Amino acid sequence: MPRETQQQTPQRTPRRRRPTVKLLAALAAALIGATGLIAGPVAPPAQAASSLDQSSTRFTTPGSYIPVTSGPLRQTFTAGRTGAIDRIAIAFDRYNPQPEVRAEIVTLVDGSFVGGQTLGFATFPAVGANSSPDDLRTVTLEQPAPVTAETQYGILLRSDATAWVRLTTGYDRGSLPAYEEEWSLGFETYVDDAMQAPGLLGGDSRFFFNQFGFAAFISTGSHRPTVTLDGSPPPGMISTSGPGYITFEGTPTEVGSYPITLTVSNGIGPAVTRTVTLTVAPVPPSRPLGLRLVSLPDGKVTASWDPPSSNGGVAIAEYRLMVLPGVGCTTAELSCTFDGTRLTRGSNYPASLTANNSAGDSEPSYGTLLYTTAPSAVRGFSAYPGNQSVELVWNAPTSNGGAPITEYVLERRSDGGPWGRIGEYPATARKLIAVGLDNGTAYDFRIAARNGPQGLGPWAEASATPAEAPGAPTGVTAQSGDARATVSWQAPSDGGSPITEHRIRHRPLDGGDPDGDWRLTRVLSPDLSEFEFSDLTNGITYEFQVSAVNRAGTGPWSQSVFTVPAGAPIAPMLDSVAPDDRSVHLRWTPPRSDNGSEITGYRVEQRTAGGDWTTAAAGVDLDLGLGSSTAEVTGLDNGTEYEFRVRAINAIGTGAASNTLGATPRTLPGSPRLVDASPGDRRITVGWRAPESDGGAEIESYRLILTRLSGSDSPVTHIVPANARSYTFTDLVNGASYRIEIAARNAAGDGAAASTAALTPRTSPDAPEDLRALPGDREVSLSWAEPSSTGGSPITGYSIRFRIVGAPAWGEAQELDRGLTASVGGLDNGTAYEFQVAAVNTVGTGAWSAPVATTPFVFEPRITGPDGGPLEGRTLRRGDRVALRGDHLPAGAAVVVEMRSDPVELGRAVVGADGSVEMPMSIPADAAYGDHELVAALADAGGPVPSVSIPFSVAARPVTPGPEPGPGPEPGGGDPDPRGPGSDDSDATPAPEETGATPAPGDAGAQPAPHPLPSTGGGAGIGLAAAAALLLLGGAGSWWAARRTSTGGRRRR
Incomplete structure (x- = not known):
């Protein structure tokens, strides 16, 4: 079983066993193992083979027990031939109690257990620990399971507890003789009670070179077989035979394949033979020994080593050495040389070395490389000849090769002869003088640096010829100039070696110090005979000396010469140029030095802008005298721009010009020209044009002065830019008088002012x-x-x-x-x-x-009687309805209607939003008989409005004779109708209607008229009322009876 599968499967480790391997061949009657070998007249092994499928090798791992629970546990196998399985064998962990396990053989549907059919089943009863001599238990199926060759089937194992098992299967041989036997081959490997390798059933065995190994053929069944061996085990291994087994043990020492033939016989049937190949495979070699690394002076690295103690059983193919990726070697030899230039000198590098054979790579050996090379060439090696000597100088190499410099080696030769050693000098040496040489003889010198591991670096060479120094130059002169001096000389004798340069030294003698510091100048061209010194200080005495130089050295100095540099004065500083009317005033600061010669005067120069320089205009003294610092240039044109500069003069000549300043002569500007002056709301705006003359200088601004002509306010001044042409004074007092003055200003000052007349600010009036x-x-x-x-x-x-x-x-x-x-x-x-x-x-x-x-209107309402006709002059009865209608009236105004003589309000209403009003009213039931006026008044109309008065009269209704009065009112009856028998409700006061009219006085919600109407008199009305009262009293009895009859006893509201 693969190692990773073992790690995933829960296993139980068997109890301790002797660390050996047994190869057993056994008879398992009616049980076919993984190889299914059959003795006797049965199908050949290739046809009869039946094996558990490798898709789940956990069942075929010797020494490994798989837990079986109610899961169940599933395993597939492939039938080697057609027949019926009548028994099934399971290896249990016999060292622990095992519960009952049920086993089923089922068909598969497309390789899946789902939907499969049970072909046969068996039950393994529960057993205790150590209840059997070995772990294999066999039971007979309660119903044999028919199988077809080359067909895949499944095994299901279930248990209510947990059982630990391994699995194999067997066939019913049917008509095969009972004495025939079947056997299986398998390997189990144990070392120190720990399983070392998966077992193999019926296959070849594989061992590894020079590693301890063993294998066992396992036998089970009731008839213990005899196993004999034909062949030899691999060299280094031995075989041991025992009852039913053969064991191979030892350490294989030679790689190769070793076939052996096993003969198995149990005395019942014919013996069975089986050939098994024992293969000894090579292993990777052990690690190489003694790795040695040495860097070479040329940048290469050499490595060597000893072979491994074991080659793994086969020849070593190659060695691989790596210092860095891409730096190392691959070889079959025990040494190599490779390029180390990618490495850094003086650095330590770890290196790894592996050996390789056909089985793989060894473990690496390690070493350390200190990478060094020879030093690089000495730098700056030079030879300077002297009198019978040569001075040698040098600098250390750029690279010490990774190891410290230990010494320098110097050699020389003359006239191209052989090299001879001068000596070895310490690493700190940088100079050597070779003496005892012959002047005029050419010598070659060379030097090389040495470090410890790698030896000498490359040689650096230099040549020199000893000679005498030249003599002193003659005919030395010094000619002074402006801050400079030119020194000239004649060359001396060269002393036997060509002059290579001249050296000049000079020093200032100011202060009388004859021992001042010299300043050396080297003239490297030997053919020159003069040299100019610059950057000297004018007015100071300088001393000069000259000497010649050849390879032998520097000759003596010449006699001294002296000179004093001088020049024209340096430039003064022009400080200011002040323009005036047709003139300019100049002021300057004299030069800080006369440049070695006393200043005798100054010269002023002028030009128009961009023109040529000339001396100042007529009337100006060209030499203004020593110490002068001002001057006036006259005769200029106002408005013309000029530039000016000043030069100082001494005995050498006219000096450099000063800085340049410009100016434009000018005078005051003219008066501005007024254009307009406009007063406004608390403001006055004044406009103007520029003066006809700007006085020769640009107008800079305008000054405006505002003066109030009344009161004690101080004048107000404003300055406006030159481009302004109007200005507005604000925050003034409307109705007050002001005067404004305007003056132009240029560099010369303010010109004449222009003045306005008196101005008064004003604006439109406020709202009424x-x-x-x-x-x-x-x-x-x-x-x-x-x-x-x-x-x-x-x-x-x-x-x-x-x-x-x-x-x-x-x-x-x-x-x-x-x-x-x-x-x-x-x-x-x-x-x-x-x-x-x-x-x-x-x-x-x-x-x-x-x-x-x-809203304009006229109050002319239409007042109508009960028939809709005009009311004027009409005679009405009590209770008659009248109406008032009006339009084009102010919305919201109140209309009040009264009946007079005694004022009685008949109603009031508010004019609607459309300006109309309509008021239905009734003549009061107690209105006096006689003449009246209906007065309509309009209130809240924005002013007094005349009222409208319409005359009318109220009369009693005619009285109709009726029956005699009855005995009196009936019990429970109402008051008799005062109008008498036969009357109706026409004189009764009607109930208020929703007409918009205000209820009459006495009604609920009545309001007093806001404007009481004047009375029209009530004498006639009173008389008529008295007569009406007598008439009503006379006919009260008959009227009340009729009233009850006609109204059912209803009372007037």
Whole structure:
């Protein structure tokens, strides 16, 4: 069983066994193992083989027991031939109690247990520990299971507890002779009670070279067989025979295949033979020994080692050495050399070495490489000849090869002869003088550095010829100039070696110090005979000396020469140029040095911008005298831009020019030209043009002065830019008088001012106040109060405008005189209008007042009697209905109707939003007989409105004679009708109706009239009432009887 499968499967480890392997061949009657070998006249082994499928090798792992629970546990196998399985054998863990296990052999459906049919079954009873001599238990199926060759079947194992088993199967041989035997081969390997290798059933065995191994053929069954061996085990192994087994043990020492033939006989039937091949396979070699690594001077690395103690049974194919990826070697030899230039000198590197054969790689051997090379060449090796000597100088190599420099080796030769050793010098040496040489003889020298491990590095060479130093130069002179001096000389004798350079030294002698520090200058061209010194200080005495140099050294210095550099004065500093009227004033600072020669004067130069420089204009002293620092240049043109500079003069000449400054002569500008001056609301705006003359200098700004002509306010000054052409003074007092003065300013100052006349700020007036509107018939009367402010200008009139309420635009304004009232006619009665008024002054129309709304109308209601005709002059009865209708009235106004002489309110109503009102009313039941007036008044209409009066009269109804009066009112009857028999309800006071009219006085909810109507007199009414009362009393009895009959006793409300 593969190792990973074993790790995943719970197993029980058998009890300790002797660390050996038994090869057993056994008879298992009617039991076919994994190989199914059959003795006697049965099918050949290839046809009779039946084996557990390898898809689940856990059942075929010797020494491994698999837990069986109610799961169940499933295993497939393939029938080797057609027949019937009558027994099944299971290896149990006999060292522990085992519960009852049920086994079934089933068919498979497409390789799955799902839907399979049970072919046969058997039950293994529960047993205790150590109840059998070995672990294999066999039971007979309660019903043999028929199987077909080369067909796959399944085995199911179930247990209510947990059993630990291994599995094999067997066939019923049917008509086969009973003495025939079947046997199986298998291996189990144990070392120190731990399983080392999976068992194999009926196959060949594999061992490994030089490793301890053993194998056993296991035998089971009731007839213990005899096993004999034909053949020899692998070299290094021995075979031991016992009852029913043969054991191979030992350590294989040679690789190869070793076939052996086993003969098995149990004395019942013919013996059976089986050939098994025992194969000894090679293993990887052991690790190489003694790895040695040495770096070489040329950057290569050599490595060597000893062979491994074991080659694993086969020849070693190659060795692999690696220091870094890509740095190392692969070889079959015991040494190699490889390139180490990728390595860093002086660094330690770990190296690994493995040996390889056909079985694989060995474990690596390790070593350490200290990578070093020979040093690089010495740097800067030079030879300087002297008198019978040569000075040698050098620097250390760029690389020490990874190991410290231990010494330098010097050699020499003359005239191309052989090299001779000068000596070895310590690593700190950097210079050597070779003496005792012959002047005029050419010598070659070479030097190499040595480090410890690698030896000498490459040679560096230099050559020199000893000679004398040259003599002193002659004819030395020094010619001074401006901060410079030119030194010239004649070359001396060269002393036998060509002159390679001249050396000049100089020093300043200021302060009288003859021992001042020399400054050395090397003139490297030997053919030059003069040299110019620059950057000297004018006015200081300098001393110069010259010497010659050849390879032998430096000759003596020449005699000294002296000179004093001098030059024209340096430039003064021009500080300022001040323009004036046709002139300019200059001021400068003299030069800080006269440059070695005393200053004798100055020269002023001028030019127009971009022109050529000339001396200053006529009238200017060209040499202004020593110490002068100012000058005036006259005769210039105002408005023309000039540039100026100054030069100092001494005995050497005219010095450098100063810095340049420009100026434009000029005078004051002219007066600005006024364009307009406009007063406004608390402001005055003044405009102007630039002066005709700017005075020769650009206008810089304008100065404006505002002065109030009354009061004690101080003048106010404002400065505006040169490009301004107007300015507005704000926050002024409307109605006050002001004057404004304007002056132009340039670099010369303020010019003459231009002045305005007196100006008065003003604005349009405020809105009129307390606007009122009184409606009339097709007209509205307006009145208002003057605005709180006239805007600084007298009011000249008013403007009125109006529109229908809700209209988007106002109508055209109407201009009026200074009055505070106006009447607007031609309006539509019943239409709501809104009105505004604005005051007008010389500035214009001011703000409009807040709008006031009203509705023009005429109060002419239509008052009708009971028949709908006009009421005027009509005679009515008590209880008759009358009505008032009106339209085009102000919405929300109140209409109150009274009947007079004694004022009695008949009703009141509010005019609707459409301007109409309708009031149904009734003549009161107690109205006096006689003449009356019905008076209609309109209140809350925006002003007093005349009332409307309509005359009418109230008369009693005619009396009709009736029956004699009865004995009196019936019991429970109501009051008799005072109108007498035959009367109806026409004179009764009607119940209030939902007409919108206000209830009459005395009714519930009645309100007093806001404007009591005047009385019309009541004398006639009183007389008529008295007569009516007598008449009613006379006929009361008959009227009451009739009343009860006609009304059923209903009382008047």
